[in-house]
Amino acid sequence: MKYDAEVKISLKKGMLNPEASTTQRALALLGYEVEGTATIKIIKFTLEEENEKLAMEEVDDMCQRLLCNPVIHDYEINITPSDA
Amino acid sequence: MKYDAEVKISLKKGMLNPEASTTQRALALLGYEVEGTATIKIIKFTLEEENEKLAMEEVDDMCQRLLCNPVIHDYEINITPSDA
Structure with missing residues (x-):
């Protein structure tokens, strides 16, 4: 069974x-006053796995080993059955 | 009134x-077979505006002028009233 995985990676609270x-400063220079600017990265892919639980475990493994740095990042995994 | 804005920036279809x-290749080297890998960037911030429509227009303006490159990026804006 194919699953779509979405990994949402953000910096832990307190990390610079x-x-x-820089984005917020550049917006200010253009006259847009915004605050609390943050960035989040999403990595999406499709994987083959027997069931949703195993898919979740495999993606969590990928996060720990490659996609995220657990010292500075928080991550959130979303698994949905693939349409394709 | 304060609004939370979330801008979701992805590459247009067909862009390399x-x-x-690289992420997909690195995952393969670790033994994880995935396909259709894509990345998306989200920029979040809070802004002060009279109503939701004006906030949407202002953020769209920011996207056109600074946050996105309309030649290569697709973007999607989400505005919600801020809790704070």
């Missing part, structure tokens, strides 16, 4: 996010 | 995404 602060 | 293909 230079990309977000 | 070296970050995604």
Whole structure:
């Protein structure tokens, strides 16, 4: 069975996010006053697995080993059966 | 009134995404077979505006002028009233 996985990676609270602060400063220079800017990355892919639970475990494994840095990142995994 | 804005930026269909293909190759090297890898970026912030429609227009403006490159990116804006 094929599953669509979506991994949402954000920086842990308190971590500096230079990309977000640069964006906020650049917006201010253009006259847009915004606050609390944050960035999130999503990685999406499709994988073959027997059931949803195993798919979730496999993706969690990928996050721990490659996709995320558990020291600085929080992550959230979403698994849905693939339409294809 | 304060609004939370979320801008979801993805590459247009057909654009090469070296970050995604590198991720997919690295996962394969670790023994995880996945396909159709894609990446999406989300930028979140809070802004002050009179109503939701004006907030949407202002954020769309920011996308056109700074946040996105309309030649290569698709974007999707989500505005919700801020809890704070």
